[in-house]
Amino acid sequence: MVHIRLSNVNLTFRVRKHKRIPFKQFLIGGFFRRSVNPIMEVHALKNINLEIQEGERIGVIGHNGAGKTTLLKLLAGIYPPTSGYLQVEGRVSTLLDIGVGIESDATGWANIAYRSYLQGLTPKQVRERRQRIAEFSELGEFLNIPVRFYSSGMLVRLCFSIATEIDPEILLIDEILSAGDLGFQEKAHRRILELIQQSRLLVIATHDTATVPKLCTRMIWLDHGEIVMQGDPQTVVEAYKEYMTSGQRTAA
Amino acid sequence: MRPWYFAAHYLSEIWKRRYFWLALVKLDLDARYRRSFLGIGWSLLQPLAYTTVMCLVFYQIFEMDLREYAPYVFTGVAIWGFIANSVLEGCHSILAGEKYIRSYPAPLAMYSLRTTLSVALHFLILLTFTILLSWVVQGFQNLPALPVLVPILILLFLFSWAVTTIFGIINVYFPDMHHLAGILLQLVYYLTPVFYPKEMFTRRGALVTILTYNPLGYIVELVREPVLYGHVPPLTDFLIALQTIAMLGILAIALLVANERKIIFSL
Numbered sequence: 001m002v003h004i005r006l007s008n009v010n011l012t013f014r015v016r017k018h019k020r021i022p023f024k025q026f027l028i029g030g031f032f033r034r035s036v037n038p039i040m041e042v043h044a045l046k047n048i049n050l051e052i053q054e055g056e057r058i059g060v061i062g063h064n065g066a067g068k069t070t071l072l073k074l075l076a077g078i079y080p081p082t083s084g085y086l087q088v089e090g091r092v093s094t095l096l097d098i099g100v101g102i103e104s105d106a107t108g109w110a111n112i113a114y115r116s117y118l119q120g121l122t123p124k125q126v127r128e129r130r131q132r133i134a135e136f137s138e139l140g141e142f143l144n145i146p147v148r149f150y151s152s153g154m155l156v157r158l159c160f161s162i163a164t165e166i167d168p169e170i171l172l173i174d175e176i177l178s179a180g181d182l183g184f185q186e187k188a189h190r191r192i193l194e195l196i197q198q199s200r201l202l203v204i205a206t207h208d209t210a211t212v213p214k215l216c217t218r219m220i221w222l223d224h225g226e227i228v229m230q231g232d233p234q235t236v237v238e239a240y241k242e243y244m245t246s247g248q249r250t251a252a
Numbered sequence: 253m254r255p256w257y258f259a260a261h262y263l264s265e266i267w268k269r270r271y272f273w274l275a276l277v278k279l280d281l282d283a284r285y286r287r288s289f290l291g292i293g294w295s296l297l298q299p300l301a302y303t304t305v306m307c308l309v310f311y312q313i314f315e316m317d318l319r320e321y322a323p324y325v326f327t328g329v330a331i332w333g334f335i336a337n338s339v340l341e342g343c344h345s346i347l348a349g350e351k352y353i354r355s356y357p358a359p360l361a362m363y364s365l366r367t368t369l370s371v372a373l374h375f376l377i378l379l380t381f382t383i384l385l386s387w388v389v390q391g392f393q394n395l396p397a398l399p400v401l402v403p404i405l406i407l408l409f410l411f412s413w414a415v416t417t418i419f420g421i422i423n424v425y426f427p428d429m430h431h432l433a434g435i436l437l438q439l440v441y442y443l444t445p446v447f448y449p450k451e452m453f454t455r456r457g458a459l460v461t462i463l464t465y466n467p468l469g470y471i472v473e474l475v476r477e478p479v480l481y482g483h484v485p486p487l488t489d490f491l492i493a494l495q496t497i498a499m500l501g502i503l504a505i506a507l508l509v510a511n512e513r514k515i516i517f518s519l
Contacts, residue, residue, distance in 0.1 A: 013517060014517065021426070022426060022427060022428035023426035023428050023429055023432055024428060024432075026426060076357070077357035078354065078355070078356070078357055078516060079516060079517075080513035080514065080516075094355075094356075096355070097354075097355065100351045100352075100354050100355040101351045101352050101354075101355045101356070102351070103276075103279060105279065105283060106279055110275070110279070113271075113275060114272060114275055114276070117269060117271040117272035117275055118269060118272045118352060118356055118358060119356070120268045120269055121271070122271065123271060126271075
């Protein structure tokens with residue numbers, strides 16, 4: 001049974017002014033004044049209550065910094081909730097930041113294997129997968145050289161092919177990714193649509209108010225970490241658009 | 253019951269991803285040995301050069317018997333290298349896994365295990381060389397004692413895993429831990445019988461006391477006893493090593509429990 005439930009979930013980032021402070025500064029600062037590296041709290045998700053059933057396709061809209069990506073990372077198990085209850089049942093596949101997790105000193109082939117191994121696959125399973133990924137990426141001979149020597153377009157092809165070779169139950173997508181040159185972009189787009197069809201539960205964060213809502217069964221509008229509105233995609237998108245274009249938006 | 257269940261589950265999650273960390277260990281080794289036999293030669297060169305210098309010095313000043321002293325120093329350098337690398341490379345162990353931690357939830361100790369394994373494999377190469385050296389110099393007299401190395405190596409592995417985990421996590425919060433650890437290691441180095449024979453200090457008060465209480469000395473001795481002298485190390489050495497490892501292990505587990513999920517916010 002594929003299912004997601006969040007009740008009263010909060011997520012607070014404790015951001016420091018300086019990313020990290022050296023130990024010696026901590027010693028000196030810790031003894032003499034506490035304010036060397038003040039902690040600022042960012043309340044990224046506030047009191048989220050959400051219930052998603054199998055078969056639903058959820059679109060998440062909201063302006064930058066509204067908490068869309070944070071919500072996806074929370075569902076993916078990368079961020080733990082600060083408080084509240086989170087339950088995710090089903091195998092989660094993510095298309096968040098596809099570029100992370102690439103070892104630049106290793107070859108394309110090796111990188112394909114790492115990602116699969118990290119997800120707990122065995123070499124036997126990887127062997128079949130690897131061929132499909134290689135084919136989709138169209139990188140051919142280039143897979144034998146270290147990723148360090150790839151052009152950015154080639155890197156995108158590799159990352160995208162690795163990231164999308166999945167059999168999703170729960171699929172989490174951050175934006176529709178535009179990948180590589182024109183030909184590949186089209187192919188990539190098709191691949192994502194296929195994955196969406198395959199998945200049994202989808203959560204997709206987007207800025208696109210035209211095509212994505214058509215794919216969704218429900219839309220969630222996030223603002224400052226709170227759910228402002230949810231329900232029928234068309235209604236929510238209209239309300240969101242109106243809010244964004246009207247002067248209501250405060251500079252907060 | 254619950255903590256044991258949790259620990260077993262944690263370890264099984266690490267085991268499930270064994271191909272992942274093994275692949276990364278292989279990548280580390282490829283980088284270190286540059287895919288060539290000479291690579292391994294290079295890594296032997298440094299301890300060999302050190303041993304040669306020490307032999308020259310100690311032969312000139314103390315007229316040591318080099319047949320005994322040379323393998324003594326070489327084992328010392330090999331084990332010390334293992335300890336020091338566990339600390340220094342351990343400092344980077346968690347940060348090296350940052351990109352994976354950011355993209356996929358997986359047990360944190362998996363990343364320090366990767367560092368431990370590459371440090372341990374390097375040590376195994378040196379240890380093999382040491383044993384060969386001892387056979388050349390002293391004959392096969394140590395052969396009957398060598399099986400005891402199996403439990404000793406397991407202890408060393410646990411020691412290193414705890415150390416890489418501890419320093420890996422601390423280094424995420426304090427990026428200068430690497431330098432600080434380097435200085436500390438330098439100090440402890442002189443308080444550990446790496447290059448000087450322990451017997452040299454039998455009658456000098458303060459240093460003997462420190463030597464007796466330095467747990468690293470016992471860890472060094474655990475390897476030396478069977479390899480150099482063909483003895484099974486005394487039970488007390490085992491117990492002291494075990495105690496040290498247990499304390500480090502508890503600290504490592506405590507740090508893991510506190511940081512397992514939370515560390516992502518500090519990366």
